[in-house]
Amino acid sequence: MASKLQAALHESPVLLALFDRHDRLRYANAAFCQAYDVAPDETLSWSELMRRNYQRCIGALIYTHDFEAWLVSARSRRGKQPYRAFEADLTDGRWxxxxxxxxxxxxxxxxxxxxxxxxxxERELRQARDMAQRAAQTDPLTSISNRSCIMQLFEQLLGRAEATGMPLAVAIIDLDHFKQINDRLGHPAGDRVIIDFVQRIQPMLRPHDGFGRLGGEEFLLLLPGYSSSEAELSLRAMLAAVEASRPLAEQPGFGYTCSAGLALWRPGDDLAQVYARADIALYQAKATGRNTLCRH
Structure with a gap:
């Protein structure tokens, strides 16, 4: 019976795929492989699959002139909810x-x-609705979650932590001396630094992590399931990646850093309490020289 069910799923016209916790493809039936141009033995990450589809103009039909910005935006929504449904176009004309x-x-x-x-x-009406909803949840400069969207996810993850006891690490990250960057190099350069920061951080996140811009040069990072040591290890790797970046081609010697404040959810905590501890930790990181991580 199990083998018959497996054969039926593999030959089903419905597209079926399984991605692991690192968002790497582990199973795809024949319909999915045909639609997205995947060989039976391939184990691409979702990001690699979308990039290849875009470059070859096959599989997912991606409407953008800036694929990297599109990818940042798409990843900011992927895996953040227990269940999500949406419409998508394929290059073969299917919807x-x-x-x-x-x-x-x-x-x-x-x-x-x-x-x-x-x-x-009906399709055009649904697409217009989806685009409006997406715009309401997205930071226009970086294409990641805006303040409203990331705080809503924060509330949801706190509720899940309270219900299940799942650990939740929360970090506020702030770019160091950002006003000086704007004053010295101009606001367009400052915007490029913010975009670069997002591009450095997002590839280091898991699909179910939350990442959003609170405003200006301040960002919120949500790491469900992480212990204190795991969160610290991940954040220190992010700080190192940012420090190594050189985002301005016309200023090859220019670099920047960031500071982070980390807090872990404790049973009984509400959002304001966790956020306040992360904010205090960020203040401590700034006070101890910046380009560092503190926990409260």
């Missing part, structure tokens, strides 16, 4: 309804069905 279901081990099951027969007027 699919994609669902993403997170599993307890951090993996993700993706299931997609063909919706190409839906009326064009």
């Amino acid at each position: 699919i309804w994609m669902t993403e279901a997170m599993q307890p081990d951090g993996s993700m099951v993706c299931v997609a069905t063909d919706m190409s027969e839906l009326k064009v007027s």
